[in-house]
Amino acid sequence: xxxxxxxxxxxxxxxxxxxxxxxxxxxxxxxxxxxxxxxxxxxxxxxxxxxxxxxxxxxxxxxxxxxxxxxxxxxxxxxxxxxxxxxxxxxxxxxxxxxxxxxxxxxxxxxxxxxxxxxxxxxxxxxxxxxxxxxxxxxxxxxxxxxxxxxxxxxxxxxxxxxxxxxxxxxxxxxxxxxxxxxxxxxxxxxxxxxxxxxxxxxxxxxxxxxxxxxxxxxxxxxxxxxxxxxxxxxxxxxxxxxxxxxxxxxxxxxxxxxxxxxxxxxxxxxxxxxxxxxxxxxxxxxxxxxxxxxxxxxxxxxxxxxxxxxxxxxxxxxxxxxxxxxxxxxxxxxxxxxxxxxxxxxxxxxxx
Numbered sequence: 001x002x003x004x005x006x007x008x009x010x011x012x013x014x015x016x017x018x019x020x021x022x023x024x025x026x027x028x029x030x031x032x033x034x035x036x037x038x039x040x041x042x043x044x045x046x047x048x049x050x051x052x053x054x055x056x057x058x059x060x061x062x063x064x065x066x067x068x069x070x071x072x073x074x075x076x077x078x079x080x081x082x083x084x085x086x087x088x089x090x091x092x093x094x095x096x097x098x099x100x101x102x103x104x105x106x107x108x109x110x111x112x113x114x115x116x117x118x119x120x121x122x123x124x125x126x127x128x129x130x131x132x133x134x135x136x137x138x139x140x141x142x143x144x145x146x147x148x149x150x151x152x153x154x155x156x157x158x159x160x161x162x163x164x165x166x167x168x169x170x171x172x173x174x175x176x177x178x179x180x181x182x183x184x185x186x187x188x189x190x191x192x193x194x195x196x197x198x199x200x201x202x203x204x205x206x207x208x209x210x211x212x213x214x215x216x217x218x219x220x221x222x223x224x225x226x227x228x229x230x231x232x233x234x235x236x237x238x239x240x241x242x243x244x245x246x247x248x249x250x251x252x253x254x255x256x257x258x259x260x261x262x263x264x265x266x267x268x269x270x271x272x273x274x275x276x277x278x279x280x281x282x283x284x285x286x287x288x289x290x291x292x293x294x295x296x297x298x299x300x301x302x303x304x305x306x307x308x309x310x311x312x313x314x315x316x317x318x319x320x321x322x323x324x325x326x327x328x329x330x331x332x333x334x335x336x337x338x339x340x341x342x343x344x345x346x347x348x349x350x351x352x353x
Contacts, residue, residue: 034104126246150254305333
């Protein structure tokens with residue numbers, strides 16, 4: 001499948017007939033859904049229910065509790081008593097989402113592995129369609145667009161825009177890195193930044209993960225998806241994006257309500273982006289093209305600039321404008337984000353007028 005020769009059709013659900021499944025490991029379920037959880041008692045039921053309601057029922061649901069201090073374990077245990085497909089793995093200590101995902105992967109028996117954050121959900125046909133596409137095209141990674149969800153308003157607020165071509169879209173390392181910028185050039189034309197591919201939730205062929213020896217980076221509690229996806233692509237994963245949106249992504253701050261969801265547990269840390277890029281450059285720099293190296297360095301620079309811009313905004317809110325200006329002056333990569341904010345404000349003013 002090539003970028004210039006996409007498939008112009010919606011992928012079909014996998015054919016699980018005897019002839020179609022010849023050669024597959026029949027002792028394995030079709031897909032293992034790994035749900036890391038930390039203090040998620042109030043909302044993990046929605047995530048689990050969205051898997052239970054999948055058109056494709058040949059699933060196992062592995063919840064990995066990362067030492068929650070609320071009733072998460074009790075909630076999951078109650079659901080597991082009613083559905084034997086649900087299992088609970090308990091971490092001995094709080095180690096973050098990467099370690100929890102790795103525990104789930106180690107316990108997985110599915111031919112495919114899917115990750116679901118505890119505050120998110122799946123559309124009913126998501127797994128059937130993604131696995132159908134993955135099997136038909138011989139893919140190792142399959143992703144789809146996301147639907148934003150405002151938890152306070154209880155409503156979807158639109159699509160992310162990762163793949164609006166109406167066709168299956170191949171994902172190469174170069175394409176992934178281009179779509180991983182914090183301030184893409186397309187902003188000036190569209191008025192909104194395209195969705196970063198690092199926010200997507202790919203599913204993975206388990207044999208590829210096992211054969212490659214890949215796992216999520218446990219020292220990263222933020223930016224772990226980018227690091228893992230990039231390493232998969234560097235290892236030769238054949239990847240694609242489906243032309244539909246089946247992952248319901250809960251917004252940190254709802255675009256309808258304007259209020260925090262209260263469900264997100266990840267602390268945003270732009271310095272982790274720098275760490276992740278530096279590790280990729282050190283481990284794989286000799287194997288990457290000059291363009292790929294430039295894209296990684298651009299992501300690193302933009303992360304530093306965005307981090308400085310966000311800190312400057314916090315200083316302004318604390319009435320420390322001089323400190324904010326000094327920080328911005330000392331961080332040239334932040335200037336682009338200042339310009340971006342000014343353009344967006346001008347657009348809003350023009351629209352309002």
